[in-house]
Amino acid sequence: MDTSITLTVDGRRHDVVVDTRTTLLDALRERLAVTSAKKGCDHGQCGSCTVLLEGRRHLTCLTLAVAHDGDEIVTAAGVSALEGGAGDDAPTSLHPLQEAFLAHDGLQCGYCTPGQVCSAIGMLDEAKQGHPSHVTDDLEESVDPADLDDDEVRERMSGNLCRCGAYGGIVDAIREVAGGAPREGQPDRPAQPEREAAR
Amino acid sequence: MTTRLVGQKVPRVEDQRFLRGGGKYVDDVLVGATTLHAAVLRSPHAHARVVEIDVEDVLDVEGVHLVWTYEDLADAAVMPATMAEPLPLLIPHPALTHGRTQYALAKDEVNYVGEAVAFVVASDRYVAEDALARIRVTYDFLPPVVGVDAARAATNLVHDDVPGNVGARLEQTVGDAPAAIAAAPHRLALDLTVERSACMPLEGRGTVARWDPDSGRLTMWTSTQTASGVRAAVAVKLGLDLGQVDVLTPDTGGGFGVKINHPWPEELLVPMAAKVLGRPVKFTEDRREHFISSAHERGQVQHVEVGFDDDGRLLGLDVEFWHDHGAYTPYGLIVPIITSTQLLGPYKPGAYRVVFESLYTNTVMVTPYRGAGRPQGVYAMERTMDAIAAYLGKDRTEVRAVNFIQPDEFPYDHQMVFQDGRPLVYDSGDYPQSLEKIKALVGWDEFTAVRDAARAEGRTVGIGLACYVEGTGVGPYEGAHVHVETSGKVKVATGLTTQGQGHATVFAQLVADELGCRFEDVEVVTGDTRRMPYSVGTFASRAAVMSGSAIHLAAKRAKEKALRIAADALEADEGDLEIVDGIVSVRGAPGSSISLGTVAVLSNPLRYAFDEASKAATQFTVGDPGRPPVAEDDEPGLEGKDFYSPERSTFASGMHAVIVETDPETCEIRILKYAVVHDCGHLLNPMIVEGQVHGGVAQGIGGALYERMEYDESGQLLNASFMDFLMPYVTEVPDGIDIDHLETPSPLNPLGIKGAGEAGVIPSAAVFASAIEDAEGFPITAMPISPSDLFALRQQHAAGASGAPDPSRPSDPSDQEDR
Incomplete structure (x- = not known):
């Protein structure tokens, strides 16, 4: 069964007719030729297809396109136009988070990278809004992105696989943009002893 | 003069594109309604005869353009005769007496779950998959052979005409190892196993083809590690001149070895369909297809016998191993040959004998995965080194040091034949200096104090070390x-x-x-x-x-x-x-x-x-x-x-050390420190080399602690998804990996360089086994090791301490014979 929907992707509005069983990822890639979201598993297990959907990070392989009629989607190709980005979507301009990935060598083959970028931007925004994570010690205390330690960053990015194993650079890049102290200057895993004791 | 760029941490020029999602992977090519999409019906059974395939119900599905079975490949009116032949055996070897390859679509028999049986092209992948569901295949079940033990027992055969399930048996000897061992003052025997894992690039396999009837040319994009290899194979199989075929591999979303296989069935079926239909055709496998129908690696069972003197110096080494190569052997004996030669690492083995059997099982084929047989070889040798040190009560680094090839002994000729058919001659290296560096980097000499301090807090920690030598830069050119x-x-x-x-x-x-x-x-x-x-x-x-x-x-x-x-x-x-x-x-x-x-x-x-x-x-x-x-x-x-085109390979080397903590209750294995000393000659871009090392270590951690292919006895892969096959996320990789480089130039090439891509993953199983053994105090002989495995071992050894025999402890082989 076909139905007509409207999606705004990286600032461009698209009216498209899709089979109702089409996933949002397939609608983007196959129907709109937006290939900046990648398909790694199609089962919500690798994070490569992550985009910002209505401002929140979201897997596009596990949701149907028809459920997002009228929604606004930003992919890695469009994040530089976001607040905090360079403000435009020229093919050469990068969001500060993307710049940091480049500086810290947070990628190799680049396949998971668009998902990592969107996930990291979404994650920092969640932290800014005070969302705790599974490893947040004090749920009452407000969260500040700058205070996210390695464990927090890792936990919050634990939905994105990178088989090339560029994780060290990814964590460094995110911490730099979050505004916290860089990893190098820190004692080994500062948050761990407390949690060990708590267990 | 401007600064020389070689040796600098030059940021990568490809990254801007990748960061914006602009990487052009095969599935990103020829996107649009004119491109048709292919899907493959795969065998649900590990071993069966194909009695009948009924495609009648597919033909009238709206949007279906083509359906093929083996019968169609054999139809001379549509296909060149070469399409009906088995896929190429890419690397023949005289010892591979019973090499077998599959057909592009199964002929008469299927030999693993996932083997291609029928091929459909439709307007989109959804329709193509709908069509697959309408194909009726009648199978006659045959008993499946799963795992090395079943293959060796040979109660059932994978291929009727391959006796004992043995595809190849290869022996190499230097001196008389059994005699040297018999005459040695000390002897040990070890039985070791390594489980299957797989490359698992995040981009799976994919192929797009477009036939231009006006120019009579085929253009093909495929996610491969060899565009020229695919081109040659496609030309031959499709009956085209080489000059009619162009193969392009734009960006590849990881390979790690699996994509060196070619041609995949789909790499022939897709261009053939594009030629027949006159429309571009695309095949992009899904994740389950990658799990069950691409390739795996690593699975081996090993038996080591060693004779040594009071210093731990090797006098004779006799290794026998059984290599599970799956249902077919398109990649020949490369993996077990590498295991058997690279097992030697930085050491002089004294007399050496190595023999392997490469065995058929009803599982997906085994071809190189990053490291390509080296992780298993290093595991066998380093387990042996640790066992010798434990037997003699010596420091593990001392036993290794007395066996090192010394810096003034290069070029060092092992008098064996390497995977490229050339002599196994190491070109350069400095193993004693590497050992000093790794000891300093990990804090080897200070570890006793660390262990004591941990013990005082009720914590269990262990340190491990593993050394490797890696033949890189293989020819021909x-x-x-x-x-x-x-x-x-x-x-x-x-x-x-x-x-x-x-x-x-x-x-x-x-x-x-x-x-x-x-x-x-x-x-x-x-x-x-x-x-x-x-x-x-x-x-x-x-x-x-x-x-x-x-x-x-x-x-x-x-x-x-x-x-x-x-x-x-x-x-x-x-x-x-x-x-x-x-x-x-x-x-x-x-x-x-x-x-x-x-x-x-x-x-x-x-x-x-x-x-x-x-x-x-x-x-x-x-x-x-x-x-x-x-x-x-x-x-x-x-x-x-x-x-x-070098005369022979250049040999990189390195040493890894890890400090682990094992949880007394949950058996969780935590990495406290991971150190790498790496020597790949001159560094062209240290940032990229370190990225490769980091990535290799991450995969190695996966292979040592998490990843294994869980086949059941009927040959079904039970964990064919990222939820069940546990690859490391960012949460499983340690905070920092300490890396120190040594730059011993290769005399074989103008840049003095050696390869660096696989190094990070090679010693992982060995180094974790060493560290966990050190922490727990009992031998580790099977990898990977999960918390459940460790729990079972603890129980077994607790029972062993009260008198039960301990099957996993290394034993004196002469004692064994007496029993």
């Missing part, structure tokens, strides 16, 4: 073409493909340094047979060594030509010229200069001017009327082309 355009831009092509190694950056560094052009002006193309048809592929940590050397040589040729033309133009002596930032000038006379772009104009005598610059090369402007415009021994154009 790679080539490169460097072309300076009249704009001054430099176009570089090499044939092998790129899966994230930053080739566009490193190769541009080499060209900028050698030619003297600006780094920004260099553009590198890999994996495009139109640009460089002669190539081998990306595997065995060979890209930097092989293509890097070829590019260096090609750039040198381009530079020689540029200097010759510029010397004429500037009326100067070649020896007085230098090229900096793309400008050729007379040293000390900066006013007298000419750009590389202008040199390129002059290199190509013209009749027709096409712009202002080209006027300088037209017939009334340049040239000596008394000589031909292009000299007899010259060619037009400012280009350099060269090939690099």
